[in-house]
Amino acid sequence: MSQITITGIETFIVDLPTIRPHHLSMAVMRKQSMVIIRLFASDGIEGIGEATTIGGISYADEFPEGIKLAIDTYFTPLLLGQDSTKINFLMKLLDKNISGNNFAKSGIETALLDAQAKRLGISVHQLFGGAISNSLPVLWTLASGDTDKDIEEANKLIRSKKHNVFKLKIGTKKPEEDIQHVTAIKKALGNDIKVTVDVNQAWSEQIAKRAIQKLQDNGVDLIEQPLAKYNFEGLARLTSYFEVPIMADEAAATVQDAFKLAKMNAASVFALKIAKSGGLTNIARQAAIAQGAGIALYGGTMLEGTIGTAASAHIFATLPNLDWGTELFGPLLLTDDIVKKPIAYDNFSLELPTGLGLGIELDMNQVAKYKRK
């Protein structure tokens, strides 16, 4: 059989408005900007991928305009003419020639996996041994910036059976104000509803110690990334001191981070994200480290749209230790979509898309509407 080569890679940025402003410790999001990748192969098969970050350049080192430029200028010349089916070889080639740029690498790997699964007549999760479950629990992030609005939003979502676990974004305000906000929401929603907090690195270790004690006393279920991402030692001290589980998000970016954190007992839970790790295959590697170390897993999001969310779901569904469910609600935060059939959410969960590859098809009319000129 002759080689199936990569014949073209197209990238564009899509801007979709959010349903309400989304407040994080480093940014307020009013839209989400996604780099969409279309990868074409000589057998006529097209793979799609997405590389997305949060709040422009405020959350991570990569940003939409830079991701597109990096792929067009550096990734594409390396990939054109290569065998599209040799995904491990191609990812090694990218790692050898391109430092970092994991968000972009994740988008490219997604497109390669989508194309390969379509070619083989299977779903992406089957490339990783198959899904353990076809539905994944999905929490919702309350981040309107207002306590009463958040309580109203949560109650509506519980009633409509959309979400029954909530994550609160804190760290922008004074710790006492944040604690009041969280405690009021936990009290209003009751003991059956899990409430977690994401500090997005905003606290010093001293502040974290005082604040987490109060959050633990008030029944908060999980504390996400309280300290700066490089402070592994501090995270380890908090993990051993508190009963409430401490989750590493920004700290647990790569396979190497996962190994170091595990060795130091620096977290009880890892938030995994395909963007941070550089793709789906690296998620499986991080998950194996966590499993060996007895660390629980959580399926994180970079607030991707439908393509990135589907890609994340395909790999998360294969993990045996996804004890904390997922936060794959990205598409629900957006007012519209660029795909023909959106992901289905029901009964507090997401349904893994069926169909070949990711099971997602671009709607080119919608793309034309939201594509950045």
Ligand code: MUC
């Ligand atoms: C993060 O740090 O977890 C995930 C959900 C959300 O609202 O923000 C993201 C980022």
Ligand code: MG
């Ligand atoms: Mg986080």
